[in-house]
Amino acid sequence: MFPLSHMLKSFVRTGTLKVIDAEGRVHVFAGAPGPTVTMRLTDRSLYHKLVLNPELHAGEAYMDGRINFEDGSTVRDFLTLFSLNRSSLANYPLQSVLKRISRGVKRFQQANPVGKAQANVAHHYDLGNDFYKLFLDKGMQYSCAYFLNDDETLEEAQQNKLRLIASKLRLKPGLKVLDIGSGWGDLALYLAAMEDVDVTGVTLSKEQHALSNEKARRAGLSHRVRFELRDYREVDTRFDRIVSVGMFEHVGVHHYGEFFAKINALLDDDGVMLLHSIGKMSPPGTASPWLRKYIFPGAYSPALSEVFPVVEQAQLWVTDLEFLRLHYAKTLNHWHQRFEANRAKIAEMYDERFCRMFEFYLISAETMFRTGSQLVFHMQLARKRDNAPIVRDYITDVQREYKEKEAERLKVLKGAELAPA
Structure with missing residues (x-):
């Protein structure tokens, strides 16, 4: 001892x-x-x-x-x-x-070339849709929610997040949108329901790909929303808007140049991109060895000092930056409560060792957002300095506008189980 x-x-x-x-x-x-x-x-x-x-x-x-x-x-x-x-x-x-x-050895820990990236994603995201339904919100959003107050449900806070992101994309009818790392499709479906836009989502998860397309079909939006099982680096069409939520953490520091160069290549001259990612307020480091081995192989939450230089090299304008500090701690706490409420079912699906592993992950992640150095950042990017308004008021204005419209516009998504409970 x-x-x-x-x-x-x-x-x-x-x-x-x-x-x-x-x-x-x-x-x-x-x-x-x-x-x-x-x-x-x-x-x-x-x-x-x-x-x-x-x-x-x-x-x-x-x-x-x-x-x-x-x-x-x-x-x-x-x-x-x-x-x-x-x-x-x-x-x-x-x-x-x-x-x-x-x-x-950071470069090797975060190596995510085409092919290996899909294997790393499958390790976590292909555990099974039935499993994730037991602790995520009804729309199955596996990323930080946005709490306007402590009394909100997880479903309400996740819809707040969708509204916030959509407000920063400056959507207009007829625009083409790319969703990189499209998850279970809730963001793409929200964008298409709120505005007459065409959305392509790309994911490396077979489970997410199948369910996302099914949700689009049930919502009657397959003609404007499609999901592809594809690495973003293989996309070659330009888009008016690009959004990525919870995917950048899986890119790896030594692939950042590749990522932002691809964003520049895919973004229309008048386009806007919104990046939602976990980051940290501390200097560059490495990912937790336990988290890297058991939960997210190849993943890493960057220091902002690792992101800005690469954005500059890609010649992209940072037109807005916002930090969500305690919102992910609240989100993870909701997930853990739902996980514990369904722990017996999860133990039957897997075993007690799996339950203890996932419990350890959810709580340790929450503490890192509550007392550690982690945060979530929204980085809005453009090829031109004036592609977004020069005063931030529009973000609040559009959120208010969308909130008024949601009751009517999101009726189309009830069949896809995306509308609030």
């Missing part, structure tokens, strides 16, 4: 962590007032593994039941404590060395 005890003394600066080791001995590590967590280890190998790679091995041990929590403590309490003390762990000498090594 010595190597681990030594690290935990440096780690716990806020709160109290009581560790019951595999021999039943109790070790207490305390800092300033904060959460109190009791953790039991049942595997002696964790004394060394948690020192060598705590983020990876803590998640794995929880999945396998080799780490459990007692005295009323939960994995949420532990992950909150972990998030509050993350900076002290990063400064631990061995962790500093490991971080430098990880940064050195």
Whole structure:
């Protein structure tokens, strides 16, 4: 237990962590007032593994039941404590060395060439539509919602998000729109319902592709909305508007030049693009090794300092930038509540180890948006400086206009289960 005890003394600066080791001995590590967590280890190998790679091995041990929590403590309490003390762990000498090594192989960790990108997407997004229906909203939006107040339902907040994005696209009848990483189709269908536009969605998920086209058919919009199982890099038609929600996190830093060059090539001279992505307020780093191995292979949430230089090189104008800070923490909390309400069903579909894995993912992600460095940004891009109004008032004005129209316009989507409950 010595190597681990030594690290935990440096780690716990806020709160109290009581560790019951595999021999039943109790070790207490305390800092300033904060959460109190009791953790039991049942595997002696964790004394060394948690020192060598705590983020990876803590998640794995929880999945396998080799780490459990007692005295009323939960994995949420532990992950909150972990998030509050993350900076002290990063400064631990061995962790500093490991971080430098990880940064050195960052290019290989985030390699997403055509072909491999589809395999990485399938790892997570093709778990099955029936699974995602158990914890997402009715439209199956697997990205940050937009809460106007704390009393809103997940469905209301997700529709707020669609309205916000649509308002920034400056839609007009007859425009051609490309949705890169189109998910289960809810955004494309919303855009087509609100305005007479033609939308093409591209996804690498077979499950999303099949359901999206079915939803378009049921809504009677197949003539204006289509979804293709295709890598965005294979698209060669120009568009008036481009939107991408929750896909940029899967591009990889060393593919950013390729991404924005493609946006420039696909965007009409008078076009506008809206990029919705997770980012962070801290300097460049690497993705969590546990998240990279079990949840999102090849994924990474960039620092803004990694995005702006590449946008400049692609000669694109950033015509608007907005940050959604706590909205994803709220979204993830809703997802976790729904996940727990359906945990027995999910265990039957998969097993308890899968449930513990997904629980660990949802809660750890929430803590990163609540007490960590992550955020969501909206970056509006154009080839010309005046393709969007020079005063932001129009974003609010269009949202109000769309909200008034939604009750009538979204009737067409009831068959696709996209309209609010």
